[in-house]
Amino acid sequence: MSQEEITNKRVGIIGGGQLGKMMILEAKKMDFEVIILDPSSDCPASSIADQQIVAQFDDQQAIKQLADKSDVVTYEFEHINVEILKQLEEQGYQIYPTPTSLEVIQDKYQQKKKLMAADIPAPEFKKVSTVEEIKEVASQLDYPIMLKSCIGGYDGKGNALISEEAEVESAYQELGAGQRSLMAERFVSFTKEISVIICRDIAGKRVVYPIAENEHQNSILIETKVPAQITEQVKERAVELARQVIDVFTGVGIFCIEMFTTENGEVLINEIAPRPHNSGHYSIEGCITSQFEQHIRAVTGLPLGPTTLLRPIVMRNLLGGKQEGQTAVDGIEEALRIPETKVHIYGKRESYYERKMGHLTVMADDIEQAAERASKAEGLIQVRGK
Structure with missing residues (x-):
């Protein structure tokens, strides 16, 4: 395939949320045309997509229309109609990650059964x-x-x-x-929650990102620190498991493997996401190749990029406050005065309690300094309804 054929590809994305938006930002740097499918005409990705099909995610005719307009189809979340994707793949349409892997992953029970059959440890x-x-x-x-x-x-x-x-x-x-x-x-009495972002291209080549250490509140990701403060032995085991998982599912594109570590050094798989993930947002500023650029490279047949961590980095999510309504954001100016702070606001029109409305990252010479700055910056930003 010539370089012209690759960069002239039209990419279809099912979903127009923040993950789709961040995919598009990277795809447009390489001059891809991007078409999205989303039921909300004012979804975050709508402002930068070349085209949008406004339809429900289970609308088989609309998904077929997206595939007809695209050279390759991908998606930003798992809960979509897998049967139509399987039919389209059988007809020769390119869909990555494959509908076969999506079908198993979107059912947590089947996902865990597949891991068990492959002797991959899970609760x-x-x-x-x-x-x-x-x-x-x-x-x-x-x-x-x-x-x-x-x-x-x-x-x-x-x-x-x-x-x-x-x-x-x-x-x-x-x-x-x-x-x-x-x-x-x-229930796993874990010492840390970690995640491994891994990418596999169409030919089977894999690249692994620096391991992220995650903190959740009310089951919502609050903070990600990279590099994770774990032993070299745990790090090697986590990377080994991530490679096994993406091969078991014959994954193409970015996969996020969420894991638990325990006091005795055990590493267990929690859940798998066949797409860019919230805990990989740090890679936009923190790595040579972001997870979003890597995903676009993988599904369009381009070579994978290096995943080198540039400096210690902390990501914090910006959640909607208790006041609901049309989105208003305060405090960005003050937060950006903190050194090496980057703020991402997703463009969701409505804010409600604990909705993911944006995130920020802070880099520093060490992880403690980055965490301190990130906490301060997050405290200055308020996302609310008006």
Whole structure:
């Protein structure tokens, strides 16, 4: 394939949120044409996409239209109609990551079964459908346990921590009372939550990003520090597991592998995202090649770029405050006075409580200084409704 054929490619993206927007920003640097599909005409990516198809994510005709307009189709989130993608792939359309890998990953139970079959370590789990089955699994695994919706959860939505038997019924009701597919999972008493961003190209070549150390509150990512403060042994094990995972799923493009580390040095897979991930946002400023540029390179057949970390860096998410309504952002000017601070506002029209509205990154000579500056900068910015 000639260079002209590659850079003339039209990229279709299912989803026009912040991840799609950041993909487009990198794709346009290489002069790709980008078409998005999203039900919101004013979604974050709408202002910079070359074209937008305004349609629901389960609209098979609209997804076919996107594929017809594109040379390669990718996506910014997992919860989309995989059947139409499989049909389109069979007809010769290029879709990455592949619909086959997406079909397994978007169902957490099937995802964990695939990991288990490949001898990749993950917390013990079992499919459940009734209160009695949850109690039975809990008696085997011991409390606390995590009850999870197999399909559709994100940012802690679709998860319920059960600390004792008295909480089983309420957790069951909270997650649909049997209307959704559920699994119960052993709660991991972890020392750290880490994630490995890894990319695989169409030919199978892989590159791995510096490991990120993550802090969550209410199951929402609050802060990412890179490099992670972990031992060399844990680092090597995490990278080894990430490589195994992306090969098992025959992944193409960016994959994020979320993991737990334990006191005895064990590393367990938590969840897999077949796309750029919130915990990889640090790479925009922190690495030679960002996760978004890398993803576009991979799915369009371009060579993968180096993932070298330039300096220690901390990313903090900017969440919507309790006042809901049309988005207003205060404090950016003050935050940008802090050295080496970069602020990203996603362009979501409506702000509501704990919605991801943007993020900031701060680089420094060491991770402690970067964390201190990032905390200060985040405290100066307020995202609210007006």
